[in-house]
Amino acid sequence: MPRILHMSDIHFGAENTLATAAAAGYARSQRFDLLVISGDITQDGKPLEFEAAARWYNVLPGPKMITPGNHDMPQVSPERLYHPFGRYERRFGPPGSAWFDGAGMAVRAFNTARGIQFRPNWSKGALSRGQAAAVANDLSRTPAGIFKIAVCHHPLVEVPDGPMTARVIGGPRGACLMAEAGVDMILSGHVHTPFAFPVPFADRHTYSVGAATLSLRERGTPAGFNVIDIDASTIRVAALAWTGSHFEPSRTWALPRRTPQGA
Numbered sequence: 001m002p003r004i005l006h007m008s009d010i011h012f013g014a015e016n017t018l019a020t021a022a023a024a025g026y027a028r029s030q031r032f033d034l035l036v037i038s039g040d041i042t043q044d045g046k047p048l049e050f051e052a053a054a055r056w057y058n059v060l061p062g063p064k065m066i067t068p069g070n071h072d073m074p075q076v077s078p079e080r081l082y083h084p085f086g087r088y089e090r091r092f093g094p095p096g097s098a099w100f101d102g103a104g105m106a107v108r109a110f111n112t113a114r115g116i117q118f119r120p121n122w123s124k125g126a127l128s129r130g131q132a133a134a135v136a137n138d139l140s141r142t143p144a145g146i147f148k149i150a151v152c153h154h155p156l157v158e159v160p161d162g163p164m165t166a167r168v169i170g171g172p173r174g175a176c177l178m179a180e181a182g183v184d185m186i187l188s189g190h191v192h193t194p195f196a197f198p199v200p201f202a203d204r205h206t207y208s209v210g211a212a213t214l215s216l217r218e219r220g221t222p223a224g225f226n227v228i229d230i231d232a233s234t235i236r237v238a239a240l241a242w243t244g245s246h247f248e249p250s251r252t253w254a255l256p257r258r259t260p261q262g263a
């Protein structure tokens with residue numbers, strides 16, 4: 001049964017050095033089918049931050065995939081206007097293009113971060129109808145029994161009692177499309193606290209699951225990451241929290257999977 005290691009919001013430049021190194025050690029010491037990093041690998045999109053991030057990422061065990069967050073572009077530079085993800089792309093490939101098929105899973109990344117937006121706060125997310133439909137259509141075509149996962153940076157639906165909002169333009173519409181397409185889980189980060197809840201669409205068995213941060217930018221919960229175990233009936237999410245010397249379980253969720261059609 002698939003096991004995923006899910007990390008997010010490392011924010012190199014403001015990373016928790018000890019926790020980040022220990023998380024990499026954890027990844028190397030355990031068996032996983034996939035390592036997912038859901039954005040904000042850097043703090044301000046600076047070249048030195050991308051260099052440090054790539055050094056850390058490149059020695060993590062695979063298979064692994066990454067998608068960008070709102071911090072992964074130059075924060076104050078004309079480059080943000082005309083080529084916001086150029087620095088990201090040079091290190092990690094085209095933004096939002098990562099995918100994985102294997103170990104009983106189909107996983108598709110997409111990009112909810114934007115260089116500029118027609119609103120004052122450019123840190124929030126956006127998702128076009130075309131982006132959401134492409135992910136939903138792609139995953140809906142995967143064979144029955146394959147666990148379907150979408151990955152982005154911003155939670156598409158606001159996290160209940162979360163420490164901050166994502167206000168993703170087109171987010172709820174996209175989550176609805178994905179739920180109707182039978183997507184099992186949407187992985188994200190951004191709020192820097194772990195969460196797991198069903199999105200309020202379709203059969204309510206599509207789950208929004210998020211990892212904490214590995215940076216010093218904590219928002220009420222310690223640095224950490226998630227381990228996700230998937231069996232035929234249940235998605236088990238364990239949030240591991242950094243104590244200052246090691247990671248230990250802090251919260252767990254057991255999420256019932258949708259019953260396969262015809263079962």
Ligand SMILES: [Fe+2]
Nearest residue numbers: 009040071190
């Ligand atoms: Fe972040």
